Amino acid sequence: MASGIPDLKVNQGLWPARLGSVPSVLMAHARSKKSYLLDPRFQLKWTAYLVVVVVIVMAGLGVVIARVAGRASDTAHLAVMQAEKAFEESRTNSILARRSVQLNSDDPTLAKVMEDSLAELDAQSAKNLADVRSRQEDIVRDRRNLQQLLAATGVALVLLLVLMGVVITHRIVGPVHKMKKLLRRVSTGRLAIEERLRRGDELEDLFDTFLQMTYSLRAMQAARLKTLDATLRRAEATGAAEDVLAGMRALRAQMVLGLEPRRSSVIPPSMSESRV
Amino acid sequence: MRQIISNAIDELCSAFEKNGYNPTPVIDIGVLVASADGKVDEREREMLLDVFQTLMDTTLTPEVVDNLVTASLEVIEAAGAESRARLVASILRDCDAVEPGVKVAIALSLASQGLTKAERTVVERIATAGGLSAARLAELTAEISKHSDGDPISVRQSIVPSIPPPSSSKQ
Known part of the structure; x- marks a missing residue:
């Protein structure tokens, strides 16, 4: 008997008129917000954990690097002081040597040779001192650059981590969010599920x-x-x-x-x- | 009043359908409101039967709807009213239908014995979990209450135009 028990599909369209317009999965997808912060509490909490751990590690490394750089700077400073001292001693020795030559030698040739040698020695000492000072300035500049680089890298890393944390947690929260929604739908008794996860979702x-x-x-x-x-x-x-x-x-x-x-x-x- | 409630119900059912949900949360809303004081009395049960039959636009027998109400009550008892209200609110959010859902909840509250304190708590619970501000809830309540003359039967007739007038409502 054609008992009037319709096929499920034949029965479509008989849903109460008050239910309104024809639904569309595509429309629903288009309407859904493209948001990476689906569960801000969960996502930001785990992102914050990640950032805190990395910041602690970075701070530790930063302290070590700062100490090493500080020592290098101190060593350079000490080297400059030693070089200045050596320069002063060299100048004093030169003066003494010149006076000694002036007092003890009548030979102008010897005096000239001696003067040339002492002048060369003074120039060499001055050059050495300038080199050491220049190296010290380089070290100070390098230290400052290193500090700036570390600070900038730290900030960039934290920003990158925040971004990555949100994106990575979104990979997990996205499916959970979708499943929660679908479970709520199933809780209303609707068992037909058309949705699927996005490619790459966990x-x-x-x-x-x-x-x-x-x-x-x-x-x-x-x-x-x-x-x-x-x-x-x-x-x-x-x-x-x-x-x-x-x-x-x-x-x-x-x-x-x-x-x-x-x-x-x-x-x-x-x-x-x-x-x- | 009838227009406001009718629009809210239409919007609610349309949103459920559009998002692939069955309209059973409406039953939960009704039962949550009706059981706000801890029990569903005969008058509230009658109101629910009228409302659900109209909402579902079908000839479900009173016995079937009664079973649905009982099942919903059991779920609310098992899950807890607050938890169930949160779930209903989440479903309303999924469907972008928090306001119509709250409007229907307010109307159902008014259709029993007026908006009692317990019923107001349930409505507020749904509204809050649905992300509706207290100010907006107050506006909606005022809007619907303004169109109600205080007589629960007249409110019921706004929701269910076919129900008999007060004199013959008990058959």
Whole structure:
């Protein structure tokens, strides 16, 4: 008997008129906000943990590097002081040597040779001192550059970590967010799930298990529905009481609700027949 | 009043359908409001039957709807009213339908015995969990209450135009 028990798909379009416009998965996707902070509390907390750990490590390394640079700077300073002292001693020795030559030697050639040698020695000492000072300035400049580089790298690293933390946690929070939403949908009795995870999302196994669960529940519900349909047909064929039929149809309407992804019908078969 | 509630219900059902949800949260909203004082009395149960049949636009028998209400009550008892209100609010947020949901909750509150303190708490719980500001909730409450003449039956008739007038409401 064509009992008026419609196929689920045939029954589409009979959902109450008040339910309004035809839905669209695409529209829903387009409407959804592209936000990387789906769960700010969770994401920012773990990002902050990551940043704090890295900042502590960086601060430790920074202290070590600063100490090494400080020692290099101190050594350079000491070297400059030693060089200045050596320069002063060299100059004093030169002066003494010149005076000694002036006092003890009448040979102008020897005096000139001596003067040239002392002048060369003075020039060499002055050059050495200038070199040491220049190296010290280089070291101080390098130290300052290193400090600036460390500070800039630290800031850049923290910013990068914040960005990466948000993106990485989003890979986990995204699927969780989606699953929470789908679980809420299942909690309303809607078992038909069309959504899937994005490529590269984590927790694929969990999502797959969830989908398997909905498939099982749908299959069980569909089997129950078929049994009910068959019983309903037999009841209609054998002229069962109308209130019994009405109860079975109402039950069927409830069961159908969960099986259709959109535009479910809760209209009992006899009503749907009359509307079709 | 009828227009406000009708629009809210239309918007709510449309949002549920558009987002792939069954309209069962409406049952939860109704039961949460009706059971706010700790029990669903006969009058509230009648109101729920009227409302759900109309919302679902179907000839579900009172017995079936009664079973749905009982099932919802059991879930609320098991999960806790606050937790259930949060879930309902989350579903309303998923569907971008917090305001219509809260409007329907306010209307259902008014349709029983007026907006009691317990019912107000439930409505506030849903609104807060749904991210609705207290100011907006006050506006919605004022808007709906303004159109209510204080008689629960008239409010019920706004939600369910087909229900009989007060004199013959008990059949």
